[in-house]
Amino acid sequence: MVEIALRSHAKIGEGPTWDPRTGELVWVDILNSEIHFYRPATGEDRVQRVDQHVGAAKLRESGGLVLNMVGGVALLDSDGGFRWLADLGRDGVRGNDAAVDRQGRLWAGTMRYDQARGGGRLYRVDPDGTVATILDDVTISNGIDWSPEDTRMYYADTPTGKVDVFDVRDGTVVNRRTFVTIDRGSPDGLTVDAEGCIWLALWGAGAVHRYTPDGRLDRVIPIPASRVTACAFGGADLTDLYVTSAHADGEDLSGALFVVPDAGVGRPPGYFAG
Numbered sequence: 001m002v003e004i005a006l007r008s009h010a011k012i013g014e015g016p017t018w019d020p021r022t023g024e025l026v027w028v029d030i031l032n033s034e035i036h037f038y039r040p041a042t043g044e045d046r047v048q049r050v051d052q053h054v055g056a057a058k059l060r061e062s063g064g065l066v067l068n069m070v071g072g073v074a075l076l077d078s079d080g081g082f083r084w085l086a087d088l089g090r091d092g093v094r095g096n097d098a099a100v101d102r103q104g105r106l107w108a109g110t111m112r113y114d115q116a117r118g119g120g121r122l123y124r125v126d127p128d129g130t131v132a133t134i135l136d137d138v139t140i141s142n143g144i145d146w147s148p149e150d151t152r153m154y155y156a157d158t159p160t161g162k163v164d165v166f167d168v169r170d171g172t173v174v175n176r177r178t179f180v181t182i183d184r185g186s187p188d189g190l191t192v193d194a195e196g197c198i199w200l201a202l203w204g205a206g207a208v209h210r211y212t213p214d215g216r217l218d219r220v221i222p223i224p225a226s227r228v229t230a231c232a233f234g235g236a237d238l239t240d241l242y243v244t245s246a247h248a249d250g251e252d253l254s255g256a257l258f259v260v261p262d263a264g265v266g267r268p269p270g271y272f273a274g
Contacts, residue, residue, distance in 0.1 A: 002223060003259050005242065006038055006045055010255040013244035014189065015056040015097060017269055018234030025234050025242055026065065027257065028054050030096075035065065035076075038257060040235065050076075055095035058106065059271050066272040068095030068108045073125050075274065085129045085274060093119065097189055097230070099144040103171075104273025107134070109141025115159075122155070124171070127274035134172060143190030143200065143230070147213070148267065154179060154198055156187035163187050163200060163211075180215050189230025189244075194265040201228040201243065208243060210264070221263070225254045233266020241266075 010029040017026045025038040035057045037046040056068040063078040072088035072095070088095070088110065098108040105126050112119030120138035123131050135141075140158040146168065147154075153166045153173050163180050166173035179198070185205025192198055197218070198211045206226045210219035225245040234242050241263035248254040 001260060002221065002243075003261065004253065004256055005040065005259040006043075006257040007253070008036070008045065008255055008257050010034075010244070010246065010257075012229065012246040013255055013257060014229050014246075015058075016230055016232040016234070016242045016244050016257075017058055018232060018238065018242070018266070019059055020236075020268065023236075025232075025257075026057055026059070027242075027244055028057050030055055030094075035067075040240075040259075050082075053094050055110075056098035056108070058098060058100050059269055061104065061271040061273050066100070066106055066274065068098040068106070068110075070094045073106060073108055073129075086123075086125045086131050088121075088123060088131065096120070096140065097142045097144060100270030100272050101146060102150055102270055104271060105171075106272050106274075107144050109138065109144065111138070111140045115140060117159070120157075127272065129274070132172070142188050145190055145192040145198070147192060148194065148196050154190060154192065156190060156200070158186045158188060158203065161186060163190065163198070180211055180217075185228075188228065191230075191232050191266065193233065194238075194267050197264070199231050199241065199264075201230050203227050203229060203246075208241070208260075221260055223258055225251055225256060225258070227254060233264065238266035238268070239264065 011031040052070040057065045065076045073086040110120045122135040143156040165179040167175040185202035188201040188203040190200045196213045208221040227246040241260040243258040
């Protein structure tokens with residue numbers, strides 16, 4: 001069921017995003033300051049280095065990427081041009097997981113390097129660089145995605161051991177409550193499929209869980225690496241589930257990129273409008 005797409009040995013592989021325009025999976029190795037472009041058709045994995053740790057790289061409408069980095073949010077053009085869009089830099093803090101909503105805005109999370117409680121944030125960065133602080137008491141800001149109707153947002157602050165759900169209202173989120181509580185491993189990256197089900201990567205548990213919109217666990221996919229970090233659907237029909245992982249001593253496949261063919265049906269990615 002689970003296949004090895006790439007023996008990448010990443011320090012912290014994260015943030016897979018399928019680019020239907022190029023037929024590539026974009027993902028990052030945070031602590032190696034690398035953006036990867038994996039092409040399943042050929043097995044090629046092209047690497048672009050940046051000069052800071054990069055927590056996420058997401059697609060832009062105009063081409064290129066929007067990056068969640070140590071200094072804040074930056075734009076990387078298709079021709080390699082680089083410029084800062086929003087200054088989110090704080091001492092001892094780096095960008096972590098991020099996602100683009102259907103209105104073309106980036107929701108960018110941060111965390112402290114020492115993982116101190118409450119040291120992170122969740123921001124919304126608009127295409128013109130305007131920043132709104134959505135959550136200001138976060139430890140490790142992680143998985144973010146929305147229901148197909150854009151009425152709910154799912155979110156994981158990893159050390160809480162929970163995935164929370166919010167109602168979406170007027171460009172922000174309200175009515176925070178627990179969606180699921182994790183009893184083994186810690187919640188990391190997540191994605192919502194075309195049926196509205198939530199696929200959750202479990203750091204420390206070597207698995208991806210699928211939950212129905214009412215919070216019922218209906219599928220468990222074991223992954224041959226304990227530190228599973230994130231998942232996303234890709235391939236021409238968005239039916240293959242790609243799973244990133246992080247290094248763990250003594251694990252041969254830690255840091256590899258995995259794929260579960262025909263796992264389900266995903267949704268097209270959001271494109272940052274800036």
